Each structure stands twice: as C-alpha cells, then as structure tokens.
Amino acid sequence: MIDVPLSEKKLIQQIRRSARRVGDKAKSVVTGIGDDSAVLRVPPGHELLVTTDFTIEKVHFRRDWHPAELVGRRCLTRGLSDIAAMGGEPLAAFLSLAVPSDVPQKWVDRFLDGLLDLAEEFHVPLAGGDTAQSAGGIQADIVVVGSVPKGKAVLRSGAKAGQMVYVTGELGGSAAALARRMESKPGGTEFLRRSFLRRSSWHSLPQARVAVGRWLRRRGMASAMIDLSDGLSTDLDHICQESHVGAEIEAEEIPRALVGKEPVALELALHGGDDYELLFMSAAAVPSKIAGVRVTRIGRTTRSAGMRLSGADGKARTLKAGGWEHFNRNR
Secondary structure, three states, X not given: OOXXXXXXXXXXXXXXXXXXXXXXXXOOEEEOEOEOOOEEOXXXXXXXXXXXXXXXXOOOEOOOOOOHHHHHHHHHHHHHHHHHHOOOEEEEEEEEEEEOOOOOHHHHHHHHHHHHHXXXXXXXXXXXXXXXXXXXXXXEEEEEEEEEEOOOOOOOOOOOOOOEEEEEOOEOHHHHHHHHHHHHOOOOOHHHHHHHOOOOOOOOOOOOOHHHHXXXXXXXXXXXXXXXXXXXXXXXXXXXXXXXXXXEEEHHHOOEOEEOOEEOOHHHHHHOOOOOOEEEEEOOOOOOEEOOEEEEEEEEEEOOOOEEEEOOOOOEEEOOOOOOOOOOOOO
C-alpha cells in the first residue's frame, strides 16, 4: 500500500509543529501559521523584498533521481539566493505545496526536513503558505520575504560602462553533474535533455550567498547584481539589458568547478546554470574572498551593447545568452 499524504488539516498541523523550531525564535514574525495571513515585523527604515520561485517535478527535479531532502533544500535556496542578489536580509518564507495522491507521506516529510534544515541555518522562519492536491506532479512554490535599508537594494540596472565584472564561487559544477547522470542513464530521451540540461542537477549543494550580498551592499561596492540560476551568459545578459551596457568576459578567468581533477567544460560554466552564485559589477577593487567565499574578476562592462568572450589568444567573439529560458521552443 502507498502511504499517501495526510489530510490537508493534519498536514498543516505537522508543518506547523515542524516550523516552530525556527519560528519561535524569529523576531520578524509577529503571527505565523494558523491565521489567514502572517503578520511580519519590518525593521525601521527598511524596505520589503519579496521573491517567488516554482520547483516543479519533471522540470526542476525527478523523484527517481533526486532525494526529497535535497529537493526541499534547493526549493528554499532559490528564494534565499534572490534575496542575496539584492543585498537583503531574509525575514520569512512561505511554502505552497501541491502533491498528487500517489506521493508517499514519507517523501513529503523528507522534503520538509530538507527545507526546514536550511531555514534553520539561515534563521528564516516558515511563516505560512498553502497545501493542495495536484492533478499531476509535485509543485512547490516558495516565497521569501526580506528587507533592505531604504534605497539601498542592489538592482540589475545600476551597472556603468568601464566597471569590473565579478562572480562568486565556481561555475558549471551543477550542469556537469547532470551531464554525467544523463550519460550513465541508458536510453535517455530528448525530453529529459530539454527538461533538465539547463535547469537542474540536484547532485550538489549550492549555497545562497546571503552573507556576500549583504557585505557588498553595506560597503556600496556592487553597482548591479544577480544570482546565477539560469547560466552566466543569460544572467549577464539580464544585467546588460537592464543597465544598458555591454560586457566583455575573459574565458580564461571564469572560475570553473572541478570534476575530479579537471575543470568542467567552458560551455557548462557559461550556460549551465543552477549554480546560485552571485554575478556583480563594481567600480572598486573587490577582495578575492568575501565572507569566506572566493570572488573572481572575469571581465568588464562596455559602452557598446552586446556581450563578447575573449579567448586565450586575445581574440573576442560574440557571446550569446545560452542558458535556460522557459517557453523556448528551441530547447
């Protein structure tokens, strides 16, 4: 017999009990789970940040590939990373979870364990959400609310020509892990490649760079910033578009993750996505480490529009956004 999810009322009660391990200590939540709306306390002189992200079965994960705890952790990481990219401080999270009747309750429990373990690490209470039965596939929508001092949010639109382009951590590890999984899976279909190649490896544990984003914002060192969820090329293009600048990236400077002792392919570092590192621009020299995280200068912004990639030979070629884009029929 399949141990199907609890009734909605019992499931909410269980989530409420589990969420108390973080929520009871949170200063930002006046009233959490149990009322029609949560009541949050925003620090004086601050503005509210709100972000939302879907995690959808067969788009972002597969039950037969990805441990439920890791799916839950990744679900919250996506929201926390968005707050980090604004230089903000996360205050509370909200989870809307829809599951079909054939999902074992054990899977739901493990999903919540992963999400709440990460919430505890970042001292972010789960303050509410919704539950429902899905007609097909698991769907989780995470909302994270944060705050930032008034007028100090780091936007995508603040970059100026002539500034340096920086990235945290290493890139391409997530996409490389997925590529290895695809190669080891006999009979992989084109559907799977289109669904997962750019979006999800779920074999590593990317970290939301909240401390780095906060450090940069406090010192006014980032003119524009974005988290790398869709791939370096695509997310860099977002900043270029919003800031009306171009960019020239040095291929040899891109910090590539290692697979064994070898760096991942450049294409994976450029377009793979799902790394959740921070990409930012600065007019100042930035330390090589911030909050214990590696920071690398990979290029500069330009007055001329478009993106270019310089190779080891010094020649530059056009760089096109090649990361993930929903509804792209060419995927």
